[in-house]
Amino acid sequence: MDLSVPVDDEVTLRVRHRPGAGGRPFLLVHGLGSNARMWDEVADRLADAGHPVYAVDMRGHGDSDAPEDGYDNATAVADLAALCRAAGLTGVLLAGHSWGGNVAIRLAAEHAELVTGLALVDGGWVDLTETASWETWAAHVSRRRPDATGTTPEAMRDFLRALHPTWSPTAIEANLADLRVGPDGLLAPRLPTARFLSLARSLYEDPPARWYPRVRVPVMLLNAIPAASPSWARWVRHWAATAEAAIPRTDSRWYPDTDHNLHAEHPQRLASDLLDLARTVGPLLPARS
Numbered sequence: 001m002d003l004s005v006p007v008d009d010e011v012t013l014r015v016r017h018r019p020g021a022g023g024r025p026f027l028l029v030h031g032l033g034s035n036a037r038m039w040d041e042v043a044d045r046l047a048d049a050g051h052p053v054y055a056v057d058m059r060g061h062g063d064s065d066a067p068e069d070g071y072d073n074a075t076a077v078a079d080l081a082a083l084c085r086a087a088g089l090t091g092v093l094l095a096g097h098s099w100g101g102n103v104a105i106r107l108a109a110e111h112a113e114l115v116t117g118l119a120l121v122d123g124g125w126v127d128l129t130e131t132a133s134w135e136t137w138a139a140h141v142s143r144r145r146p147d148a149t150g151t152t153p154e155a156m157r158d159f160l161r162a163l164h165p166t167w168s169p170t171a172i173e174a175n176l177a178d179l180r181v182g183p184d185g186l187l188a189p190r191l192p193t194a195r196f197l198s199l200a201r202s203l204y205e206d207p208p209a210r211w212y213p214r215v216r217v218p219v220m221l222l223n224a225i226p227a228a229s230p231s232w233a234r235w236v237r238h239w240a241a242t243a244e245a246a247i248p249r250t251d252s253r254w255y256p257d258t259d260h261n262l263h264a265e266h267p268q269r270l271a272s273d274l275l276d277l278a279r280t281v282g283p284l285l286p287a288r289s
Contacts, residue, residue: 002063003054007082011070014063015083016040016055018047024093024116024284026274028055029080031098031123032199033145033191035062037174038097041267042274049275051093056083058100060191062177071195072202076103077110084114091116093278097263098123099203106206109214117217117281119274122224122260125243127207131235134204141200148179148187156187164259171264212246219243219250220277222270227257251280 003015016036026046028039036055043053057064059079060071070079080103084092094115096104101124108115118124128137148156153176160172167175179187189196223240225233244250253273259265 003087005083005086007059007079007086010067011059011065011079013059013065013079013083014057015087016043016053016057018043018053020047020052021050022284023049023051024091024278024281025052025054025089026278027080027084027089027092027094028053029094029096029100029104030055030058030061031100032203033061033178033189033196034097034100035174035177035190037062037177038171038261039263040174041168041170042263042271045268045271046274049271049278051275051278054083054087054089054092056080058103060195062190066190066195071198073103073106073199073206074202076199077107080107081111081114084111090114091284093117093119093274093281095119095121095274096124097121098260099199101125102203102206102208105208105211105215105219108217109211112214112216115217117220117277118215119220119222119277120243121222121262121270122255124208125221125239126235127209127239127242128204129207134201137204138197138200142193142197145193145196148189151187152185153179153181153187164261164264167264168267171261171267175261175264209242209246212243215247217249218277218280219247220273221250221252222262222273223252223254224258224260224262225254225256226260251277 006012036057039055060066094104101120105124108118
């Protein structure tokens with residue numbers, strides 16, 4: 001079921017909720033420019049294992065409200081904290097993908113009372129300041145962001161199927177939901193370029209290592225190692241080692257020769273790893289009478 005959760009006077013976030021059977025709740029956070037549906041196949045497995053699941057469309061993404069401002073990491077963290085409080089969520093198992101991982105680790109550091117375990121899914125440990133200047137990185141992400149403006153939904157489906165031949169139809173439709181269909185039947189991004197770059201700059205200027213000393217919960221790093229980019233693979237191993245050295249309870253899981261979107265390419269394995277994190281944390285304790 002979908003929930004609409006107000007997080008301030010102007011913004012309501014849409015949440016894809018699956019009830020569980022008494023397990024600890026999972027809160028799932030998507031990446032930059034993405035949407036909550038990308039978690040669907042993982043969320044189904046977590047809910048089948050007894051965990052309530054809340055997958056959120058962040059501000060400006062998916063079906064959530066898109067105000068003029070608030071496109072930075074600090075506001076994203078505040079939105080998630082407000083969501084948890086409005087939905088009565090504490091002691092959550094928090095998983096963030098890519099940019100969502102950076103938001104998740106900051107939430108765990110600044111709002112420790114809300115988080116009991118943290119999964120960083122190919123993100124949350126990346127320090128882009130070590131690789132390039134902001135100007136170089138901004139140009140890179142702008143080139144890498146697909147421009148589907150003016151494309152038909154069916155043409156985009158065909159493109160995604162060719163780009164990701166191992167993805168299920170569910171994952172293809174979820175990725176397509178990053179875009180909206182205009183009155184002319186053609187696609188446009190839900191997150192405009194200026195807001196995308198505002199979030200990308202906040203990601204660049206807020207390296208996660210500054211939050212490591214304040215993280216006290218068990219942390220699982222889920223790291224994609226792309227075969228096609230040995231230089232990026234070296235950076236991934238470097239950043240993972242930095243996080244492992246700084247965070248006391250860290251467990252790294254490696255996904256060699258795989259796509260950045262682990263939740264779309266390997267939903268069963270990713271769900272299994274997240275359930276391992278849940279077992280590490282332990283069950284919810286009954287409320288005291």
